[in-house]
Amino acid sequence: MKKFITLFIFLSAFALKAQTENEPIKIETSVKKISETEYDIIFDAKLYKGWYLYSQYNPDDASLPLEITIPEGETGYQLIGKAKEEDTFKKYSDVWLVEEVVFKEKAKITQRIQLTNKKITQVKLNFFGQVCETACINIDENFTVSLTNNPIKISNTVDERSAALTKQLKLDLKNTALLINSSDTNSESSNGLFSIFFLGFAGGLLALLTPCVFPMIPLTVSFFTKQSQNKKKGVFNAILYGFFIILIYILLSLPFHFLDNLDPEILNTISTNVWLNIFFFAVLVFFAFSFFGFYEITLPSSWGNKMDSASSVGGIIGIFFMALTLAIVSFSCTGPILGSLLAGSLTSDGGATQLTAGMTGFGLALALPFALFALFPNWLNSLPKSGGWLNTTKVVLGFLELALAFKFLSNADLVAHWDILKREVFIAIWIVIFIGLALYLFAKIKFPHDSPIKKLSFSRISFGVLVISFIIYISPGVLKNPTWNLSLLSGFPPPQFYSIYEQESDCPLGLDCYKDFDEGLAKATKVNKPILLDFTGWACVNCRKMEENVWSEPDIYQTLKDDYILISLYVDDNEKALPEVQQFDFLKANGKIKKIETVGDKWSTFQVINFKNASQPYYVLLSPDLEILNTSQQYTDRDTYYSWLKEGLENFKEKVSKN
Incomplete structure (x- = not known):
């Protein structure tokens, strides 16, 4: 497996x-x-x-x-x-x-x-x-x-004005061999896949604890182990049933790969599309209220009936349709979790690949109990009985869905520059949501399908205390000068400079930065300092993690402030249009035409043309005469980043001394 x-x-x-x-x-x-x-x-x-x-x-x-x-x-x-x-x-x-x-x-x-x-x-x-x-x-x-010329090369063309503006984006870089840093990138990609796999696995475990799935475990396992006089065959059928559950959830992710093949940029743009982020926000809110019990989301009952009839065929085909029936009838509980997985995966760099990894983890978590309890049927006796705790689990998941929904609304607000969901407002909303969760856990508020509570269980009290601790942890985030920087949540709330309070600058951590490459280059040339070129994005989670967890370290912060000219280029700033005279058609390497109409279009294309990379965060150290001073760097740890900055600075000083 x-x-x-x-x-x-x-x-x-x-x-x-x-x-x-x-x-x-x-x-x-x-x-x-x-x-x-x-x-x-x-x-x-x-x-x-x-x-x-x-x-x-x-x-x-x-x-x-x-x-x-x-x-x-x-x-x-x-x-x-x-x-x-x-x-x-x-x-x-x-x-x-x-x-x-x-x-x-x-x-x-x-x-x-x-x-x-x-x-x-x-x-x-x-x-x-x-x-x-x-x-x-x-x-x-x-x-x-x-066929009329011998030979002739065929390609799309752009007008002279577009060709000239494209040429202006091309830098005369020196020492470009240092940009090759594929080993780190590959490791990061692999880590990202495994992370989303384990998140999907965790989501599957949560789905097991819902009223739609949990009661099915002993019934299904007993069916397989008792239907056959041959115990080994019964165990084999239960394991095959689990395998088909995994396969079904993997197959659900395949259509997104076809979308990706039709246009490799289609999934990569979702995270920066304002209206799609609003759509994800609305869907997750809808799912949250379903978990609260105000209504139920179900697929047409005829689907489940047809799959149930098909399962009577027997053999391997029958087992497959039994697994498909489970996926359909449990949708009211698994759908909201899968919706969160879908939205989270497709708004990250890995796109459909990460969705497949997450779906694999989700399906594996759902399938494991059926295989394990078939192998060790005595374990069934240790399962807790169904009861009100299953609905409690659903409601808790509803609160978590609601909190996650505001992340997507925040993405839309950041990219569109609406200035509505500032950092402190976002954190205040989370405080309200988790206060609601705490009140629910301590039985101060109820939802439609809750059973009467005579006495709070130890697990319910313990989880309630944990939620209150979390509220205390995030509460300083609404203040102008918080006691701590909420490093555990880096990437979820808006950046610290996106604040209701007046800030020193609209750059990370109050640093001086330039959001136009030519302006930053002119400043670096004037003061003869090296450049930290920062390709970032408003909706980039790892960018925020780097800024709030790595850049905030005193020695790194001081190095950035004193020794470098910071140029931060936002590749997803697609709501800010370029002046009409700066808009043009860009001829991509595959012969397709891309319209350069926004600031984000310009800087994302600038990154690809010069550095053959379009992931964020992506960092390059340059001298004012465009010599690359060190290998390019991406999402990494504090020690590696600091060493990288210091090495680039030493290389710059050595270069200056030679001149």
Whole structure:
């Protein structure tokens, strides 16, 4: 099972590298005339360092092989055999346990065609392939190639004004080899997947403690262990039932990968879209009140009835439909938790990949009891009896859903610059929500489906005390000068400078910063100080964690304040339009056109053009003459970051002394 989960997460990782706004492969086409009816169409591809394109001869039981085909509806020409490949390599795959055939850094692929209509002057070919590093992106592009020139390269074009403005974004960087820091990035991506997996697992455990799921455990396990005279077969069926539960929840995440393949940027933009964040806020509030018991969210009863009828087929198919029936009838309890998982995953860098990891964890947590109790049926006797505590669990989850909902409303407020949900307002709302939870736990308020409480249980009192402790912890956050900085919540409330109180600056921690690169560069040149280039975002959780937990450390704060010029570029500032004269069309490496209309568009494109990266936070140390002073850095710990800053500063001083 562990191997299955690891393998599926890897296979589903279409979106992980959607962090790069340009696909990690650039393809150009040319044509060579062979005869009056035969031509060679040549695909010249360049890949980002560390990425692989898989050959058309890659084994069937491995990563997707390359395919070159004629799009549907195109006539007048045909392919002659398979394309010829140059510069292929073989590498062993630890995932597939086979030797794969790949291109790395560059690829030259030549497809010969034959005209069946000599009047044709151009042809169209579809290039479908998979490029992978720690995760994979599918490339599915139609290329139109003219046959009238020999050779000719085809690409989209932009007007001279757009080309000139694009050129202005390109920096003349020196020492760019230091930007290669893939090992740290890969580790972070892996850690992010495992984190969301365990969050999904925790959500599944919570779902087990709800009235829709918990009573099903002893009934289902008893059914499997008693229906068969062969005990081993009964245990096997129960384990298979659990496996199908995991599979069903994984399958629910697959449609989001198809969205990601249609447009690799689609999921990456969700976290910065004002209206989608408001939608998530409304959905989670709706789910919260369902948990409170004011209404019930259910799928059509006919669905459950049909799946229940199908389960009577027996055998493996019957067990699958039994698992599907559980997923449907338990939706009123699992739906709100899954909704939170969906919203949280799709508004993070990992997109659909993290959603799959979370769904895998959720399904595993739901499935484990059925397998474990089938293996050890005596454990069933130790299960607590169903009762009012199940509804209490639902209500507690409702309060947590309500608190989480305001995170999405906060994202919308930050990106749109409405100045409504300031940090202190956000924390005050959380205080009210958790006071409500404390009052509920101490039986001072009730909800529709609560049972009468004669005496508070020890667990209820203990959890109530824990909630009160949390309220005490966050309460100083509403003050101008809080006693502590709420480091445990970093990334959830708005940044500290987004305050109802007057602040020294609108930069993190009151530091001086520039939000325009040219202005910051001019200042650095004037005072001859190195630059800390900070690619950040209003809705970036890890950016806030770095600012509030790492930058706030006295030695780091002092270094940033005294020794560096800080330039913070907000890549998700998509509500602030650029002046019309600064708006232009940007030709991406894959030949697509991107409209540069907002401040966020400009700085996100600026990051990709110059640093081949689109994740945040992303830090680069530069000298005023644009020499890179150290490796690029991303989300990391305090000691690593401080050492990185000091090393960059020493490199700058050494450079100055030589000049």
